[in-house]
Amino acid sequence: MMNTLHSNTMIPWTFLANLDTSASAEVIIPKFTAPKIPEIQTKKSFAQALKATCDISISQLPQPCIKGDAIAIKIPEEEYQAGLQRCKTHLYGRLILSKGDTPIKFNELRAKLQGLWTMIGTWSMISLSHGFYDFSFSSVEDMMTVCAVGSWSLKPGFLRLSLWTPDFNPNLQKMSHSQCWVRILGLPLEY
Incomplete structure (x- = not known):
């Protein structure tokens, strides 16, 4: 078995580089970079999506007020008008x-x-x-x-x-009209 390495021998594993005791051997250790593994995008569950939500400070929310038995908030007129425009x-x-x-x-x-x-x-x-x-x-x-x-x-x-x-409000809607087709036999054309 040979104890010495030939000159310009390439040893890819650094733990083997110490095997050669001769001063004449030149050890080349290549720089190795691991190949990039593509990241797999997994779908988030609903719970995971909720965990990623950002917190909104209370100062950014409209101030609630009490009207009768209910809690209400005031919506600025310009925001209400913008909402009406979107609904057109x-x-x-x-x-x-x-x-x-x-x-x-x-x-x-x-x-x-x-x-x-x-x-x-x-x-x-x-x-x-x-x-x-x-x-x-x-x-x-x-x-x-x-x-x-x-x-x-x-x-x-x-x-x-x-x-x-x-x-x-869909809960308050009443069915007052219905589409139907009627055929009356023997009815003259002018009717």
Whole structure:
């Protein structure tokens, strides 16, 4: 076995460099950098996302006041007006199903509407309650294009749309109108 290393021998492991006792051997230890391992982006759970929220100081929040039995806050007029402007591109919709129809899930409804509303830009929807939805459109023109149809047949059921109104509460809405088709046999054309 050889105890001496040849000159210009490369030893990648530093713990082996001390094996050579001869002064004539030259040990080259290469600089080694580990390859970068790409970071894997994992989806955060809802709890993890909540942990990452930032704290807001109480001084930045509006000061509450008591009005009767309720606690209220004052919203500055300019912020209220800005909120009204944003709502000008919103519609309310009510999903109406026949008795015995299988309820449509949120994602199924969105997929059906994406197929029907291909002529407009981006839009989003929020489920309110009692079959009501809030639709937000990227422009007033897109909102009016969808609203002009009035009711959209979804098979099963249909979506009845109405313009946004302030203080809308789905819990207080009453069904006062319904779309139907009537055929009267033998009715003269002038009627």
